[in-house]
Amino acid sequence: MLEKNPEIDKAAAILRAGGLVAFPTETVYGLGADARNREAIARLYVAKGRPARHPVIVHIADVIQLQQWACDITPVAQKLARAFWPGPLTLVLRRAAGVHDEITGGQDTVGIRVPSHPMARLLLSAFGGGIAAPSANRFGHVSPTTAQHVKQEFGDSVALVLDGGACEVGIESTIVDVTGSSPVLLRPGHISALRIRDATGVSPAMPAAGSPRAPGTLAAHYAPRTPLEIVQAGLMEKRAQELTRDGKRVAILARVSTLRAGTAWIAAPTEAAGYAHDFYANLRTLDAAGCAVILVEGLPDTPQWAAINDRLGRAAVGSQRP
Ligand code: TXA
Numbered sequence: 001m002l003e004k005n006p007e008i009d010k011a012a013a014i015l016r017a018g019g020l021v022a023f024p025t026e027t028v029y030g031l032g033a034d035a036r037n038r039e040a041i042a043r044l045y046v047a048k049g050r051p052a053r054h055p056v057i058v059h060i061a062d063v064i065q066l067q068q069w070a071c072d073i074t075p076v077a078q079k080l081a082r083a084f085w086p087g088p089l090t091l092v093l094r095r096a097a098g099v100h101d102e103i104t105g106g107q108d109t110v111g112i113r114v115p116s117h118p119m120a121r122l123l124l125s126a127f128g129g130g131i132a133a134p135s136a137n138r139f140g141h142v143s144p145t146t147a148q149h150v151k152q153e154f155g156d157s158v159a160l161v162l163d164g165g166a167c168e169v170g171i172e173s174t175i176v177d178v179t180g181s182s183p184v185l186l187r188p189g190h191i192s193a194l195r196i197r198d199a200t201g202v203s204p205a206m207p208a209a210g211s212p213r214a215p216g217t218l219a220a221h222y223a224p225r226t227p228l229e230i231v232q233a234g235l236m237e238k239r240a241q242e243l244t245r246d247g248k249r250v251a252i253l254a255r256v257s258t259l260r261a262g263t264a265w266i267a268a269p270t271e272a273a274g275y276a277h278d279f280y281a282n283l284r285t286l287d288a289a290g291c292a293v294i295l296v297e298g299l300p301d302t303p304q305w306a307a308i309n310d311r312l313g314r315a316a317v318g319s320q321r322p
């Protein structure tokens, strides 16, 4: 698996030349650019249709490279890096001298992550430097969890898409601001607040309103093109029938397979990890079903489901934009 891989060498060469490469991580696919190359980062923003001055995560091969990108590495940061890297955790740290404003969105902090996906690790070691990579979707849209999704988002405008299969976690990394003495959870993810507390001895705080800008924390995000409505579990059949009576085609995502209502439906996995793994792919499938609305069964309000509820809530808001 670690022997020479011509696709990886080609991808590293594209990055060195200032081009864009999509690659798998354990969370979602990323659209990568050389994090030291301003023009390459500008290309990333254009490809994604992302508003300027939003910060982007720098992916590195190993914690050893951290000092090239960040300074004032706090004890809490060290504990989290030791506990969860490589893995689905992004740390927001004070930026080191020379880290471009295009990466940090002009802030004095930088988001860093060591991914665990074998193909991401091979790419990072072949390239040698940091890879700036937002999720490989058009701004505000559903994140991609397969190479096919990335191709659907960008067509031929991305030179190379490395195919590493379906992403294991399926939702974006947990983001923790570790610039202060105690951690602040900027984006929930597979690594829960509880695990962060266990690793650091401190429960992470929730961000104050208006604190570090994060597009993934905008109310509208991760959205399919079809309007999405969250429906309380027991009311699904009734709501679907109502809409159907009005002549609307209805797509349903629910954790039960006994529903008869709706034009298209998916029975989602019943436990949180499986649900997250399939979540974005399921939204894409239902989005493509040509329905007037996607009804998604409301999920339990428990810590296990927190990261998924976060994405689902934003998808519902985002899908109602004109
Ligand atoms: O799992 C992930 O994190 C994926 C994979 C590809 O690594 N990446 C990802 O990137 O989700 P993106 O750009 O879609 O979301 C990154 C989030 C954004 O909300 C961004 O604002 C936030 O990270 N972020 C990056 N640097 C930051 C900083 N210095 N301060 C606060 N938030 C930051």
Ligand code: MG
Pocket (backbone or CB within 6 Å): 134, 135, 143, 216
């Ligand atoms: Mg994203």
